[in-house]
Amino acid sequence: MNVAIIGCGQTNHRSRRLDVSAPELIDEAVQLALSDARIGPDGIDAIVVGNMEHFEGIHLSDLWAVEGTGGVGKPQIKVATGGTTGSSLAQAAYYLVASGFYRTVMAVGWERLSDSEGETTTGIVTAFDPIYERPTLAGAVSGLAILACQYQAKFKTRAEDAALVVVQARENAARNPHAHLTKPVTVADVVKSPLLSSPIRYLDMCPTSDGACAVVFTSDPGDRKSAWARGVASRHNHTYLGDVAEGSADFKHTLKLAAAEAYRLAGMSNPRKEIDVVEMYEPCTWAALDWAEALGLCGPGEAAGLWASGATRLDGDIPVNPSGGVLCTNPIGATGLVRVAEAAMQVRGIAGARQVDGVETAMATGFGGSFWNEVMILGAKP
Amino acid sequence: MNPEQVEPVAVEGRIRIPYRWPAGRAAGTFLSLLAAEGRLVGLRCPTCRRVAVPPTARCNSCRAACEEQVPVGPGGSVTTWTLSRRTSPPQILALVRLDGADTALLHRLIGLKPEDVRSGMRVEAVFEKDRRGSILDLAGFRPAPAEPPSASAGKPAGGAR
Amino acid sequence: MKPVSILGVAQTKHCARRDDANYMELAFEVIQDLFRKTGWSHDRVDTIISASSDFWDGRTISEIAIQDPAGAPGKSASKVSMDGAFALIYAAARIASGAFKTCLVVAHGKASEGEPRAIANAGFDPLFQRPIGIDDHTALGLQARRFLEKRGMLGSVLAEAAAQSAAAAAKNPNAHRRAAKHVLAADPLHEDEIAPDSDGACALLLGEGGPVELAGFGCATDAHQLGERDLGDPGVLPRASLEAHRMAGVREVDVAEIHDASSAQTLLWREGLGLPERVALNPSGGAMGAQPGFATGLVRVAEVCERLARGEGRTGLAHGMTGFVGQAHCVWILRRRS
Numbered sequence: 074m075n076v077a078i079i080g081c082g083q084t085n086h087r088s089r090r091l092d093v094s095a096p097e098l099i100d101e102a103v104q105l106a107l108s109d110a111r112i113g114p115d116g117i118d119a120i121v122v123g124n125m126e127h128f129e130g131i132h133l134s135d136l137w138a139v140e141g142t143g144g145v146g147k148p149q150i151k152v153a154t155g156g157t158t159g160s161s162l163a164q165a166a167y168y169l170v171a172s173g174f175y176r177t178v179m180a181v182g183w184e185r186l187s188d189s190e191g192e193t194t195t196g197i198v199t200a201f202d203p204i205y206e207r208p209t210l211a212g213a214v215s216g217l218a219i220l221a222c223q224y225q226a227k228f229k230t231r232a233e234d235a236a237l238v239v240v241q242a243r244e245n246a247a248r249n250p251h252a253h254l255t256k257p258v259t260v261a262d263v264v265k266s267p268l269l270s271s272p273i274r275y276l277d278m279c280p281t282s283d284g285a286c287a288v289v290f291t292s293d294p295g296d297r298k299s300a301w302a303r304g305v306a307s308r309h310n311h312t313y314l315g316d317v318a319e320g321s322a323d324f325k326h327t328l329k330l331a332a333a334e335a336y337r338l339a340g341m342s343n344p345r346k347e348i349d350v351v352e353m354y355e356p357c358t359w360a361a362l363d364w365a366e367a368l369g370l371c372g373p374g375e376a377a378g379l380w381a382s383g384a385t386r387l388d389g390d391i392p393v394n395p396s397g398g399v400l401c402t403n404p405i406g407a408t409g410l411v412r413v414a415e416a417a418m419q420v421r422g423i424a425g426a427r428q429v430d431g432v433e434t435a436m437a438t439g440f441g442g443s444f445w446n447e448v449m450i451l452g453a454k455p
Numbered sequence: 456m457n458p459e460q461v462e463p464v465a466v467e468g469r470i471r472i473p474y475r476w477p478a479g480r481a482a483g484t485f486l487s488l489l490a491a492e493g494r495l496v497g498l499r500c501p502t503c504r505r506v507a508v509p510p511t512a513r514c515n516s517c518r519a520a521c522e523e524q525v526p527v528g529p530g531g532s533v534t535t536w537t538l539s540r541r542t543s544p545p546q547i548l549a550l551v552r553l554d555g556a557d558t559a560l561l562h563r564l565i566g567l568k569p570e571d572v573r574s575g576m577r578v579e580a581v582f583e584k585d586r587r588g589s590i591l592d593l594a595g596f597r598p599a600p601a602e603p604p605s606a607s608a609g610k611p612a613g614g615a616r
Numbered sequence: 617m618k619p620v621s622i623l624g625v626a627q628t629k630h631c632a633r634r635d636d637a638n639y640m641e642l643a644f645e646v647i648q649d650l651f652r653k654t655g656w657s658h659d660r661v662d663t664i665i666s667a668s669s670d671f672w673d674g675r676t677i678s679e680i681a682i683q684d685p686a687g688a689p690g691k692s693a694s695k696v697s698m699d700g701a702f703a704l705i706y707a708a709a710r711i712a713s714g715a716f717k718t719c720l721v722v723a724h725g726k727a728s729e730g731e732p733r734a735i736a737n738a739g740f741d742p743l744f745q746r747p748i749g750i751d752d753h754t755a756l757g758l759q760a761r762r763f764l765e766k767r768g769m770l771g772s773v774l775a776e777a778a779a780q781s782a783a784a785a786a787k788n789p790n791a792h793r794r795a796a797k798h799v800l801a802a803d804p805l806h807e808d809e810i811a812p813d814s815d816g817a818c819a820l821l822l823g824e825g826g827p828v829e830l831a832g833f834g835c836a837t838d839a840h841q842l843g844e845r846d847l848g849d850p851g852v853l854p855r856a857s858l859e860a861h862r863m864a865g866v867r868e869v870d871v872a873e874i875h876d877a878s879s880a881q882t883l884l885w886r887e888g889l890g891l892p893e894r895v896a897l898n899p900s901g902g903a904m905g906a907q908p909g910f911a912t913g914l915v916r917v918a919e920v921c922e923r924l925a926r927g928e929g930r931t932g933l934a935h936g937m938t939g940f941v942g943q944a945h946c947v948w949i950l951r952r953r954s
Contacts, residue, residue, distance in 0.1 A: 094477055094478055094479025094481070094483075095476075096479070097512050114518045126676070127470065127670055127671075128676075129474065130472060130474035130476075131739075131741075132669070132671040132736075132738040133671075136739070136837070136938070136939040136940075137741045139839065140513065145837060145838060145839050146836060146838075146852060147836065147837060148705075148834075149944065150705060151696065151697045151938075152695065152697065152706070153670070153695065154679065154694060154695050155677035165694065165709075168713045168715065169705075169706070169709045171709075171713035171714070171715070172618070172708070172709035172712035173618070174705070174709050187475075188474050188476055189472050189473070189474050189475075190475070195470070195471070195472050199470055199676045200675060200677040203674070207468075308690060308691065309683055311684055311689050312680055313684075327690075441677070463635035463636050468674065470674060474742070515839045534843075535759075535761045536758065536761065537760075538800070538802065539749055539750070539751075540802070541749070546749060548748060548757075550758060550843045551843075558843045558844045559842075559844075560843055561750060561843055563749075589747060
């Protein structure tokens, strides 16, 4: 069964939202999605919901969240997969509709990283094996730093090349009312910012945000503006970090595999030409370079040149993250779903000041866990 | 040692993360009034007229936004109770339907022995002197003289459907 | 729905404490057992859905540990952070969508690695309920009392139901609790009237052409605040049950396995599911014999599947839940293919 996205809602993501409870934050996004989809709460047949429990210290957080999702009396399923939580929600909603089990499903993701402010890293460290890895690892940054070192060593990429990614991201974020970090930065600002884990500096890394996102999937969109799911794929990875980049594989291995499968499902052979806009889950600048290559937007070692050429800008031939991306906004359980929502808005032509002209096809990616990846390709036609 | 016969080894750990949960609009108002004035309020749904305590910003039954504050309590009735034996002495936990509310509040019963608790009994709120914006500003509920405040006293919520 | 059937099931022997294996190894053990029973191997599995809890596992993104034992590298996988019975909905959807032909479903619970009552307390909202010191057992006590009083029943019915479960569990080699002390735990519930905390895992293979098919399911969520529900009623369970029966086109089943976290729930959920007396309920002993966290509901599905495959009935019902005193219910109807 063909599946379309007909409604998207997201909060204005901020470093802290002390004025609302978790259910109230969720409610903001849900109401916007319902209104965008032009349906009432009764039009939702089931809900998939998710966040990461350790970031708020709330076990079974989905069951308190019903006050915001509108899940009382309805089927509600919780999917939570780390950084990919949001994209996994989108994929779960897709399969639940594609199966014919439900006609209309709403995916809802949120995170309130300010609830554990300053301790988000403590929450992430617990993802690693408690016997072998946890005692020596330092959260999300260290794993990405290994990726960045590997990339830098292979292609002799300079810190200034990576910095350009966040410079462009902030320019785009300034056009997006939902974005969290919108202040312009320069390459000089980035390379002078504090070193977190070599070669990753403070401004190379995504922030922590409070925010929620809701997206409505349906098999029966009627005359609503729709973004149709044309390629949905995910590829997973090993348990231990030491196995993730073993043999011929590298840190982008699963993204290459997932993208290849999504392109096959969407019937694409030349993604650089056939995709009009990319909403990439880039947790740091270096990852954006590495993963643009994994997606086939350019050849190995060419990503720095791709950014420098202006091709990834809003008016370039392959715009990346018109929303400002994860580098500007990161409410973790919502982050991957925001990619899907932004891609859908581009296809539906309602992205406002960040709209790319003439979008027919958009791609959203999600990254998380032990370097696993998810891809969703959306199109204006089924 | 014989590697075939090692005893199971356990590595101990503890996840220590401090959290801070914003109460938001509905609960924030409830807790502020509780702390500042020692009074209890619910929120009434404009559609189904249900008064929820604890208050929710949106009605779980009909999804309407709830803004009308309604004074509830301080008297109420026990709808069910149990004894928590994890603490010493054991604590009596109960669902208390406050007068004027359509749902019940989870809290503690104080000033009575377990053998004297009955479902349907009348209780009244006891407030802490030093209050800081927490549900524990309410010390609990103690027995109150029997009086018939309304016909629905002691009946539990009908569920949100 | 496109027919989805169960190609095989496996479960560990459940017990109060497995010090010899961590949860990753429990998952490995049950998946290897599933492959041994079915003659399958990882290379025939298209996709994987796991069910686990980050709090119970003391590990955020708890399914990272499941990747290797499940053979996930290079494949599509996902995790439902609810009981395995709910994960089964997602797994079946992946097949019914036509995107995958086979799916491995795996769920585990390892209560002995953490502090179950403290973890349960963290599952209540942090503003109103958690500070009061409530946990899963005291919530069960509130429910049991309301149930008894609403129906004018005596506490002895709870003891009788517990004794029946214990007798059934005694015949189940995978259950571990056959008896417990009859001392008050969460009044009016006694220790032996509350389901145990268990270590264990369960795995299923879904695909086409197996002996037992998934005929229908229903699921529904209730309000979170305990005081918003009448705990003496089965809540949203009848809604989930009706939906499952309607989808399956089945009016009455031959056997049922339910997740009963207390002996009051054995009685209350039976009522909510509308099961007549002639239907065998929890021949395995149910959750009262073993309650391995998020595997509990999936074990119910496995038990019903094995009975139907052996010819003990043609249709069966399996029930799982997540949250406290039945906030979320999931009901499956299984049918033996003729």
